[in-house]
Amino acid sequence: MKSLLSGQTDTETNTDTKSESVWQKTPFANLLRYKPSKTYFARMRVRGKLIRRSLETQLLTVAKMRLSEMEKAERQTADSMTAVAGGKMTFGDALAVFRVRLQGGQTKAKKPRSKAYREERIQALLKSWPTLEKTDVRKISKADCLNWAAGYQAKFSATNYNNTKDSLKMVLDVAIESGARYDNPANFVKRTRVIVKEIKLPSQEDFQKVLATIKHKTVADLVRFAAYTGMRIGETRKITWQDIDFENKQIAVRGDELTGTKNWEVRRAPMIPELKTLLEGLRDENPDRKPTDSVMSRKEFRGSVKTVCAKLGIPYFNHHAMRHLFITRCMELNINVGVIASWVGHKDGGALILKRYSHVRPAHAAEMAERVTFSNPEPQAVVAA
Secondary structure, eight states: OBOTTTOSBOOOOOGGGSOGGGEEEOSSTTEEEETTTTEEEEEEEETTEEEEEEOOOSOHHHHHHHHHHHHHHHHHHHHHHHHHTTSOOBHHHHHHHHHHHHHTTOSSOOSHHHHHHHHHHHHHHHHHSTTSTTSBGGGOOHHHHHHHHHHHHTTSOHHHHHHHHHHHHHHHHHHHHHTSOSSOGGGGSOOOOOOOOOOOOOOHHHHHHHHHHOSOHHHHHHHHHHHHHOOOHHHHHHOBGGGEETTTTEEEEOOBTTTBSTTSOOEEEEOOHHHHHHHHHHHHHOTTOOTTSBSOSOSOOHHHHHHHHHHHTOOOOOHHHHHHHHHHHHHHTTOOHHHHHHHHTOSSTTHHHHHHSOOOOHHHHHHHHTTOOSSOSSOOOOOOO
16 A cells, blocks of 8 residues: 555555564554664554554654654545545645645655745745645646746746745645546646856955954854854854864764754764864863853854954855855865865765865966966876865
């Protein structure tokens, strides 16, 4: 039998066919623990159908929350499918099922912000296509989708358009799964190319001017920390003193307590010399600190930096620009892109860095160009990054 929420076949496999010793019961109904991987699983029946699915966590507190969401999602979906069985399904009916699936963690959007963004795209879709929600899914044609796309694409950015178009397709996929229609007319709507904006970073001179002009030391400390680590703003806010390893010159980047970092993994960020000096100074200034205290007392520097940049006549830069600055500086120093990728939390071995971050500042580019010559009969070998 096929689960409409997960889109995966979930047959009833008798646990007796496998060793019972690998499954550990918990004090909570419908919640099991798989001993080999220590991962929690949901096991429940909805309208006679046995559903067993990984909750993708080894933490009991997280497993309980995800189990509750999954139970609600499965039961509401079963109710929705029963209500429309044998009758028509409107886009709103399919959307209701998709929203339950979204909030239950059964889509690619796993983290709270990803779920919220998908809901924002849905709201934009409904606003731009006012009659869509009450339309029978069988009456939504290829021409309807293409006409909507032409109007929407002309008004909004490529990223906005692509994600809103994808939302339309995903909701209509629910209608196909339910048997309300055979094909998906949104498949004829093509994604548009996203043109990556040129990244403008402060020069080293301008960066130092900003640091020297900022009034509050805690703000300047946050700017330095962001630039010296390349961490995302959410990761920076979660760094505590127990994450700082002065002996090995590393920082454990854990991210949110429930959802972790962007790629769900804990990583070790390097403690470059300037960062070590900064952290040692903060440590000495806070002798009564607790291991669970945040290293950075400030959560953001947007307002202060914007004021200083305006005063100095320097283009404004935000927290994420400091991530770009860190990666760019590493590349200027010819650090291997695979190493940089591991430092900043990319799982692609450096592919994104080569594609997106291979820019260098004009001054550095000009300096590198001076080294290129055809007159030297014995050019020095260049070590590939």
